[in-house]
Every structure is written in C-alpha cells, then in structure tokens.
Amino acid sequence: MNISKFFLSLIITIAMLLLMDPRSFYGLAFHEWAGLVIGIFFILHKILNWGWIKKVTVGFFRKCPGRARFNYILDVMLLAGITLMILSGIAIARTIDFSWLNLGGSRMFWRVMHTSSSFITLALFGIHLGLHWNWVLVRLHLKKSKNGKEN
Amino acid sequence: MVKKISFLILSVAIMVIGIIAFGKLGYWNRSVRIFKYSSDTPFEGRQGRGPEGREGFIRPEMRELPDSIRERFESREGRPGQGMREMNMPDSIRQQFGPRSGERIGRGSNDGGFRNSEGHGRGEFPGGKKINIRNVKWFLAVFAAFTVIAIYTDKMVCLIRRRNGKLIRNSESTG
Known part of the structure; x- marks a missing residue:
C-alpha cells in the first residue's frame, strides 16, 4: 500500500512539473490530456489516504494535533487549487473539445485563473512534500520509522 | 556532522537557485494576477509576449x-x-x-x-x-525551494516545541 502511495505521489509530482509549461514535453495535446489524468491520480491519492482524511475531519474541531490540522487545511487548499486548475484548463482547452460543458466566463478570465491557480498549487505541492519529507525518507529507506506509524 | 553540513549546503544551493527561478518566472506576479483581475483591464497575455514581458523568454x-x-x-x-x-x-x-x-x-x-x-x-x-523541458527546470527549482523551506520550518517548529516541553517539565520537577 505504502509503495503504491509513494509511486503515485512521485508520478503526480513529475507530471505536475512537466505540466507547468504547456510547451514542454509533447506540447499542448500532452498538456491537456495529462492535466485530466493528473486529476484522476489526485482523486486516487485522496482515496488511498481516506482513513486519515476521515479521522481528521471528524476530530478537526475536537482533539486534533496542530500539525494534522495544518496539513488538513493545506490539503483542502490543494484540492481547491487542483479543482480550479482543471476547471480553468477545461475552459481554455484547444485540442480537446469541451464546448459542450458551457462553462461561461471570458477566455481571458479562465487563462489568468489557470496560470494563477497552477502557480499557487505548485507552491502548495512543495510545502506539502516538505511536511511529508520524513515519510518520503522512510519509504526510500533513508530513515527508520519511529513507531511504524509513518503513514 | 559532515552529513548535516553537506545537507545544509545543498539546501542553501537549492534556495538560491529557487529564488533566481522565482524571479525569472515572475512567479509572484503570475500567482497573484487572479486577485488583481478585473474584466476592464486589457489582457497582456502570458508574460514575455509583450515588449515588457518576462526576461529571457x-x-x-x-x-x-x-x-x-x-x-x-x-x-x-x-x-x-x-x-x-x-x-x-x-x-x-x-x-x-x-x-x-x-x-x-x-x-x-x-x-x-x-x-x-x-x-x-x-x-x-x-x-x-x-x-x-527548458522551463521545467525553473519550475523544479521553485518547487524544491518551497520543499526546503517547509522541511526546515517544520524542523524548527518541532525543535521549539520540544524545547518548550522540556522547560515546562523542568519547571514542574523543580517547583
């Protein structure tokens, strides 16, 4: 389970970096399709960590460590960022036809939204990784798990 | 100790490259652009398209x-x-x-x-x-810099908490 979580996170990170420049890798078609796929991977990432989400959601306003609370808020912001990124990406897509969705709003607005949300989300991704750095080190066998609860 | 110092040097290098990349990409301006957006302002497109645009584009x-x-x-x-x-x-x-x-x-x-x-x-x-993947390396630099900031901030917070906990325990045992 942890190995699959690790590889999924690694794929999301690499894909996210490649998606930051629409001209990178195989151009706009890759950018748009990979952008949709990363959304699916993100949902999968949430499903794999559903136990933690459930636990913190229930205990958020009760007894909950400050760190878990901060991670939870960061995750909610990441979720909002990813959602905005995909939504605005759909609105300005050129190689895939999403005109049937009728999202409304001007193209200019969605473009600005897409750039801003992706830049903010990348920064949040970096912070998220930094806060889970111990988990990464344990997965890479560079650090020993303290009590076997580095999940 | 050597390991710690080498990690520190690596972190400083990542931070420096990250700051350069942050400026080069116009990261701050492009991040907050949505908050300054109004439908009346003329669209300049992606920075770098205009004559005043992103340097190096x-x-x-x-x-x-x-x-x-x-x-x-x-x-x-x-x-x-x-x-x-x-x-x-x-x-x-x-x-x-x-x-x-x-x-x-x-x-x-x-x-x-x-x-x-x-x-x-x-x-x-x-x-x-x-x-x-020319521009990707700059994004990687910014991403790595944010990661390093988060790692060291987290470590600092843990250290401060541990120290505070120790102080409280000491004062309880003496008092």
Whole structure:
C-alpha cells in the first residue's frame, strides 16, 4: 500500500512539473490530456489516504494535533487549487473539445485563473512534500520509522 | 556532522537557485494576477509576449533560429516577432520561419498552430516533435525551494516545541 502511495505521489509530482509549461514535453495535446489524468491520480491519492482524511475531519474541531490540522487545511487548499486548475484548463482547452460543458466566463478570465491557480498549487505541492519529507525518507529507506506509524 | 553540513549546503544551493527561478518566472506576479483581475483591464497575455514581458523568454519560432540571426533581429526591432518580412536572413531560414511559411493563425482561432504545417498544434514546432523541458527546470527549482523551506520550518517548529516541553517539565520537577 505504502509503495503504491509513494509511486503515485512521485508520478503526480513529475507530471505536475512537466505540466507547468504547456510547451514542454509533447506540447499542448500532452498538456491537456495529462492535466485530466493528473486529476484522476489526485482523486486516487485522496482515496488511498481516506482513513486519515476521515479521522481528521471528524476530530478537526475536537482533539486534533496542530500539525494534522495544518496539513488538513493545506490539503483542502490543494484540492481547491487542483479543482480550479482543471476547471480553468477545461475552459481554455484547444485540442480537446469541451464546448459542450458551457462553462461561461471570458477566455481571458479562465487563462489568468489557470496560470494563477497552477502557480499557487505548485507552491502548495512543495510545502506539502516538505511536511511529508520524513515519510518520503522512510519509504526510500533513508530513515527508520519511529513507531511504524509513518503513514 | 559532515552529513548535516553537506545537507545544509545543498539546501542553501537549492534556495538560491529557487529564488533566481522565482524571479525569472515572475512567479509572484503570475500567482497573484487572479486577485488583481478585473474584466476592464486589457489582457497582456502570458508574460514575455509583450515588449515588457518576462526576461529571457523567446518565442518558439525564434528559438529555432541561429543565435547570430536572432540577436540581429532583436537589436533591429527591439522586440521579437516584428519585421520578419524585411529582415535580411538566409532564404532557407526565411522559408522555414518567415511569415509566409508557418504563419500563425490569429489568437481567437480554436485550432491555433501554424497554418502551413500539418499536424502541428499550438506549442509544437515544425520540423518534428521535440521534447522541450527548458522551463521545467525553473519550475523544479521553485518547487524544491518551497520543499526546503517547509522541511526546515517544520524542523524548527518541532525543535521549539520540544524545547518548550522540556522547560515546562523542568519547571514542574523543580517547583
């Protein structure tokens, strides 16, 4: 389970970096399709960590460590960022036809939204990784798990 | 100890490159642009498209030109993308990149790309598909810098908490 979580996170990170420049890798078609796929991977990432989400959601306003609370808020912001990124990406897509969705709003607005949300989300991704750095080190066998609860 | 110092040096290097990349990409401006957005303001497009745009940005078709010709072209016009027709350049290059061949379709068009090059979408160039990860390295630098900041901030917070906990325990045992 942890190995699959690790590889999924690694794929999301690499894909996210490649998606930051629409001209990178195989151009706009890759950018748009990979952008949709990363959304699916993100949902999968949430499903794999559903136990933690459930636990913190229930205990958020009760007894909950400050760190878990901060991670939870960061995750909610990441979720909002990813959602905005995909939504605005759909609105300005050129190689895939999403005109049937009728999202409304001007193209200019969605473009600005897409750039801003992706830049903010990348920064949040970096912070998220930094806060889970111990988990990464344990997965890479560079650090020993303290009590076997580095999940 | 050596391990710790080498990690610290590596972290400082990542931070420095990250800060450079942050400035180069215009990261802050592009991040907060949505909060400054109003439908009345004219759209400047992605930074770097205009004459006042992102430093170091080169239009895709300009990237393919030899450096000498690109420099001459930029110094003459002051802005990439103008005066392609009058420019004194070899015929082979003019044919490949000039306005007649590979002329860009207007921004409002849905398919984008180059008119006389079959199968090239926006962001793809004539002469076969290329893997271009030039800008990705700058994004990687910014991403790594944020990660390093988070790691050290987290460590600092843990250290402060541990120290505070120790102080409380000490005061309880003595008092």
